[in-house]
Amino acid sequence: MTPAELSPRFFLAVVVVLAVCRLVVMLVRRLGQPPVVGEMLAGVVLGPSVLGALLPDVEAGLFPQEVRPVLYVVGQIGLVVFMFHVGWEFRVDRLRGVARPAGLVSLAGMLVPVALGAALIAAVGPRTGTLAPGVSLLVSALFVGVALAVTAFPMLARIIAERGLTGTQFGSLALGAGAVDDAAAWILLAGVFSISGGSADLVTLAVAGALGLVAVLAVVTRLRGRTVRLTDRVAPESLLPVLLGALFLVAWYTDEIGLYAVFGAFSLGLVFPRSQRLDHAVETLRPVGTVFLPLFFTYSGLNTDFALLGSGPVLLLTLGCVLVAVVGKFGACWLAARLTGEPSAVALRVGALMNARGLMQLIALNLGLAAGIVTQALFSALVVVAVVTTVMTAPLLAWLDRRERARGSRPPRPAAVPSPAG
DSSP states (O other): OOHHHHHHHHHHHHHHHHHHHHHHHHHHHTTTOOHHHHHHHHHHHTSTTTHHHHOHHHHHHHSOTTTHHHHHHHHHHHHHHHHHHHHHHOOGGGGTTTHHHHHHHHHHHHHHHHHHHHHHHHHHHHHHTOBOTTSOHHHHHHHHHHHHHOOOHHHHHHHHHHTTOTTSHHHHHHHHHHHHHHHHHHHHHHHHHHHHHTOSHHHHHHHHHHHHHHHHHHHHHHTHHHHHHHHTTSOHHHHHHHHHHHHHHHHHHHHHTTSOHHHHHHHHHHHOOOOHHHHHHHHHHHHHHHHHHHHHHHHHHTTOOGGGGOSHHHHHHHHHHHHHHHIIIIIHHHHHHHHTTOOHHHHHHHHHHHTOOHHHHHHHHHHHHHTTSBOHHHHHHHHHHHHHHHHTHHHHHHHHHHHHHHTTOOOOOOOOOOOTTO
């Protein structure tokens, strides 16, 4: 397919993706789910699990193999812009009172799911026929363990923002724990790939690169005032290209060191200078994330085939992964929050938010599939985990709110905070 042939096919695919996403979002809103869940489910609907099963020729015509890499790249742009805005809107001062509990919650939310997931695969994985041939049992077990330990940080941030929970104790605690959790998860994932390739280079690069990123961002933070004065000299029409250049540079760097672009984008948002002109440029960029983020969900959905879960052993493994994921993440994070002295209402909500995996698990699974570590069947089984743990988040939070009201106490609500420009 030539570029001239590819572009109209891509345009048609984007129209279909946006239309289906809007339809599914409208449906899930009636069920009390946030829009981000609708976008994730829309990706599955457009893949072989639904559209491919019902109308295979239509799916092949809408999403030929040549179009899929373009969907991935443009979806990455939406994802990076969205995570930059998450960091920009997140106030670091909210973490000052939750740094210790966030660290302990993150540690528990990593260690327990990794241990349980790896133990599950080591015990029953070879009997299910879902493990990749030529891949050691150790690598398969560790990969699944890390995949189950991932928190859907972008989804978590979006759910918190959409429900107006950003200023709550459990919202700040979950955001802090989720950010640390996923950074650690990507370092562990780099370690799994290093073991798979028989080299320690990947994990060394990830750790060293992360330290370098922290150092650069620390310098940027100290030079915020000078940066604002410098941008005041930039012509208005040049400010947005400069912002995009800085954002994509950080995204490229974190991709290269193995920590994935979303963390570079989020980190840049955290330290990004604030002024009236810069805030306007950031807000101008926001619609890019809203429009293009669904393309990444569609790309992941095109790699998901639930028909592969039809055999008894694979179905049992899928159910086992869901159980291990919920117990290991929700249970461990709830217990860790309680042990740090958080009240039950906060601990339960932290566990519910940390239990969502969605987007970040889909990213990890796509990397594992591309590296040959996971099979299509195991990929689909773990997508079920991502869907179930994310879909259950909103109903669980709503049930906790109703329970608080029934007991005569008010559910946690966000505190008043200054505007980002302030």
